[in-house]
Amino acid sequence: MAEGKKKLRIGLFFGGRSGEHEVSLASAKSVMENLDKDKFEVVPIGITKEGSWLLGVDPVRLLAAEQDVTPDANLEQTTAVTLTGDPTLRRLIPVQGGEPLGSSGSIDVLFPVMHGTSYVGCGVLGSALGMDKEKMKMVFQSVGLPIVDYVVYRRNEWERSLETIMDAIEQRFGYPCFVKPVNLGSSVGVSKAHSREELEHAINVAAEYDRKIIIERAIDCREVECAVLGNDEPIASVVGEVISSNEFYDYRAKYIDNKSQTIIPANIPQATAEEVRRQSVQAFLALDLSGLARVDFFIEKQTGKVYINEVNTMPGFTQISMYPKLWQASGVSYPELLERLIELALERHADRQRNRTTL
Ligand SMILES: Nc1ncnc2c1ncn2[C@@H]1O[C@H](COP(=O)(O)OP(=O)(O)O)[C@@H](O)[C@H]1O
Numbered sequence: 001m002a003e004g005k006k007k008l009r010i011g012l013f014f015g016g017r018s019g020e021h022e023v024s025l026a027s028a029k030s031v032m033e034n035l036d037k038d039k040f041e042v043v044p045i046g047i048t049k050e051g052s053w054l055l056g057v058d059p060v061r062l063l064a065a066e067q068d069v070t071p072d073a074n075l076e077q078t079t080a081v082t083l084t085g086d087p088t089l090r091r092l093i094p095v096q097g098g099e100p101l102g103s104s105g106s107i108d109v110l111f112p113v114m115h116g117t118s119y120v121g122c123g124v125l126g127s128a129l130g131m132d133k134e135k136m137k138m139v140f141q142s143v144g145l146p147i148v149d150y151v152v153y154r155r156n157e158w159e160r161s162l163e164t165i166m167d168a169i170e171q172r173f174g175y176p177c178f179v180k181p182v183n184l185g186s187s188v189g190v191s192k193a194h195s196r197e198e199l200e201h202a203i204n205v206a207a208e209y210d211r212k213i214i215i216e217r218a219i220d221c222r223e224v225e226c227a228v229l230g231n232d233e234p235i236a237s238v239v240g241e242v243i244s245s246n247e248f249y250d251y252r253a254k255y256i257d258n259k260s261q262t263i264i265p266a267n268i269p270q271a272t273a274e275e276v277r278r279q280s281v282q283a284f285l286a287l288d289l290s291g292l293a294r295v296d297f298f299i300e301k302q303t304g305k306v307y308i309n310e311v312n313t314m315p316g317f318t319q320i321s322m323y324p325k326l327w328q329a330s331g332v333s334y335p336e337l338l339e340r341l342i343e344l345a346l347e348r349h350a351d352r353q354r355n356r357t358t359l
């Protein structure tokens with residue numbers, strides 16, 4: 001960026017009222033460390049588990065405060081805010097107790113490093129579809145992407161007719177089968193059920209997290225992931241494999257035991273890798289995403305068949321997360337990746353501004 005040009009102010013959001021709160025804080029820490037300080041000024045906005053927005057809080061401090069017995073001590077220097085649009089500046093500005101903190105505090109680009117429910121990143125539709133495993137599959141199916149057979153129940157339906165529902169699941173999938181809350185990620189509330197007893201427990205667990213529960217046929221599979229970057233002409237990275245340290249890639253295997261491995265590029269036939277990359281771009285466009293997404297697949301061990309599992313519109317973003325590592329292996333460094341994402345956000349915004357808003 002040219003000398004003397006104003007730095008772009010990046011509103012970095014993280015935390016939030018989500019089962020993936022801690023995951024978001026870890027990602028935000030990496031993003032903060034890697035944004036080019038010569039080009040960008042970071043305005044950190046941490047969202048507590050209670051939903052308060054704190055301006056100026058550091059993700060590491062927020063985590064420390066939350067784990068502390070005297071939680072407020074670490075957060076004294078922060079300001080509780082909300083954001084509002086500034087109609088003259090066409091920008092977002094932080095507001096405290098109804099008083100704007102001044103246009104000097106305005107934000108040029110929002111960078112939400114959030115996982116889980118209630119937040120936008122890929123645009124409203126794309127983010128919503130990316131969170132709802134049922135609607136996502138419906139869209140995949142409509143464009144001919146291969147999905148795993150599934151069924152969805154509502155929580156109150158489940159509570160009324162446990163036995164009938166379990167009979168139906170046993171008939172359709174047998175064991176093992178997978179049970180998940182429809183709207184969540186990071187494997188929170190996901191179980192592999194091997195018996196009727198486990199199935200009942202698994203559905204009860206999933207029903208604690210969401211009002212919709214999805215049950216899927218279990219695939220005996222390898223798991224591969226592909227990173228997509230772009231807006232209207234997205235590109236796909238090399239493909240990486242995840243080797244889980246547990247029976248499946250659960251929360252523990254993802255974030256706690258540190259024993260899961262990633263292999264980049266995945267050691268799979270070239271034709272399979274090409275298929276995965278092609279489907280990744282197709283899924284990105286089908287869900288109307290923008291900026292970034294990580295697309296996850298199962299490759300059935302016995303047949304080599306590829307199934308699309310899900311799209312993550314705000315994938316894990318620490319430096320050792322799959323998404324940045326896939327780009328690294330494809331020739332895009334972490335700081336370059338952040339810069340590209342900001343460019344893409346501005347590009348998409350400019351494109352939206354072209355829409356006519358009067359009759
Ligand atoms: N149908 C399935 N067959 C085999 N493994 C599955 C299936 N569904 C989920 N899994 C396992 O559970 C993990 C988490 O499920 P996933 O649908 O990716 O949920 P999340 O959005 O929480 O990541 C997957 O990475 C995989 O290891």
Ligand SMILES: [Mg+2]
Nearest residue numbers: 186187296310
């Ligand atoms: Mg997943």
